[in-house]
Amino acid sequence: MSTSSLSSRPLVAEQPCEAHSHYLKDGVLFHTVDLAIKAFDDMLLKEIATHSCGECIITALQQRLSMLSKLDPDFLALDQITKTERITDEHRDSIFEVQRLKGDLEASEEECKQLHQVLKHWEHEKRVAIDRARTAEEDLKKSVALAEADRKQATHDRKKAQQWQAKVDDLQLKLQQKQTTQDDNDAGKKMPKDATNSDISGLQRGLEKVKLQLKKKQDEFQAKVQALQTTTKKLKDLEEERAKDQENMYDLKRELDGLIHIQKEETAENTSGYIRAQFDLKQKERQLEGLARQFEALKERYREQQASQTALDRALKIEKEKNKRLIDKISKLTAYEPLGDADIADRIRIRNIIDQVQERLAIAAGLSAAPGESLSLTWRLALGPGSDDASRIQRAKELLPEEKISSHDIAFVKNEDALRHACQSYSRFRAPGNDLHKLLERTGYLTSLDRYLKQTHSEAARPSLGAMIDYICPPSGSVE
Numbered sequence: 001m002s003t004s005s006l007s008s009r010p011l012v013a014e015q016p017c018e019a020h021s022h023y024l025k026d027g028v029l030f031h032t033v034d035l036a037i038k039a040f041d042d043m044l045l046k047e048i049a050t051h052s053c054g055e056c057i058i059t060a061l062q063q064r065l066s067m068l069s070k071l072d073p074d075f076l077a078l079d080q081i082t083k084t085e086r087i088t089d090e091h092r093d094s095i096f097e098v099q100r101l102k103g104d105l106e107a108s109e110e111e112c113k114q115l116h117q118v119l120k121h122w123e124h125e126k127r128v129a130i131d132r133a134r135t136a137e138e139d140l141k142k143s144v145a146l147a148e149a150d151r152k153q154a155t156h157d158r159k160k161a162q163q164w165q166a167k168v169d170d171l172q173l174k175l176q177q178k179q180t181t182q183d184d185n186d187a188g189k190k191m192p193k194d195a196t197n198s199d200i201s202g203l204q205r206g207l208e209k210v211k212l213q214l215k216k217k218q219d220e221f222q223a224k225v226q227a228l229q230t231t232t233k234k235l236k237d238l239e240e241e242r243a244k245d246q247e248n249m250y251d252l253k254r255e256l257d258g259l260i261h262i263q264k265e266e267t268a269e270n271t272s273g274y275i276r277a278q279f280d281l282k283q284k285e286r287q288l289e290g291l292a293r294q295f296e297a298l299k300e301r302y303r304e305q306q307a308s309q310t311a312l313d314r315a316l317k318i319e320k321e322k323n324k325r326l327i328d329k330i331s332k333l334t335a336y337e338p339l340g341d342a343d344i345a346d347r348i349r350i351r352n353i354i355d356q357v358q359e360r361l362a363i364a365a366g367l368s369a370a371p372g373e374s375l376s377l378t379w380r381l382a383l384g385p386g387s388d389d390a391s392r393i394q395r396a397k398e399l400l401p402e403e404k405i406s407s408h409d410i411a412f413v414k415n416e417d418a419l420r421h422a423c424q425s426y427s428r429f430r431a432p433g434n435d436l437h438k439l440l441e442r443t444g445y446l447t448s449l450d451r452y453l454k455q456t457h458s459e460a461a462r463p464s465l466g467a468m469i470d471y472i473c474p475p476s477g478s479v480e
Helices: 003-008 018-023 028-049 055-069 078-188 193-334 342-364 375-382 389-399 407-413 416-423 442-456 459-472
Strands: none
Touching: 078 193, 342 375, 342 407, 342 416, 342 442, 342 459, 389 416, 407 416, 407 459, 416 459, 442 459
């Protein structure tokens, strides 16, 4: 298998499937995995294009990449999630509708309670009016009975007075007859004066006594007549009051009948509204039950998908570990001879150190590369057109104030020798045609540095170049 045919062969991982692309909107993890696979493809093609590997290694790499590319990251069916959200919204809307119907029902019940209270009030007023009318009627009956008794007593007293008057008239008649008889006897014979006077005196006393009794009875009769008149007046007043109470009672009855009619109409209306509300409530409850069943089914499917996702996560983790071990193995195989010539590779890596340092400084300074321009070129242009190292270093420090950069960046800026190499308009470590490499492993840089310094016999450059390697590839355990 030739390297040209291998480099021209499209790898599966370079074109993610449609479901994969759809899931990348929400899955940061799988986006990172996809980028890692793509970067690994690029690095592998560059390494293989410049190094002769065995057929078994290339075949193993292709199989591993195919396995990684077949991992489907679409663990959750987004349409199911959308359907779950829609059912949840319908469930929430149904709950709101049920609450609204319950509120209307409670308001109707409250209106019925108020109407019942008004009816109770008017019924109480009616009972009070009826009691007052009944009391007035009883008082009237008592007054009538008393007046009747007084009338009977007055009639009896009148009869008695008439009897006494008859007796008085009879006595007066007898007295007159006796006087006439006495006058006649006086004409025949003269009676004794004392006897006649005594009889006349006795009759007069009896007559006076009868007159006094008659006068007393007449006074009593007049008193009875006055009492009867007073009672009659009271009776008339009671009858008038009773008539007024009856009229008020009739008015209350008419109002009560009107309220009862209104209550019947509102009760019928509220009953129909209550029945409709109950019917709507039952329909909403049935809808809620259906939505709840659908929601439970979706939850069960979601749990199954979560379990499947967990299994795929474990498989992906295992594959990533295998991939990392494979990358480490490839790095060890290709760290020293990417071009088949260790001396050229070392020179390119030394030049690559400068590029990587300048790119990292550009990022720390917040610079953005123009289209088609590398960050290292952006950094060199930002330092100005001059070639004076001192002015370019001063400009670099202005672009990298300590309060805006990390402690790792500050430590590098304080290294004057290392910073000078990163700021020179043309570094003696740079050479054209070295764009085959991006950021490499620290061990590869250190190996190339050792070989380069041995060949050039220039140990004086070790601290500055070593500082640049520490800047772009910090030792393990250090803080970025």
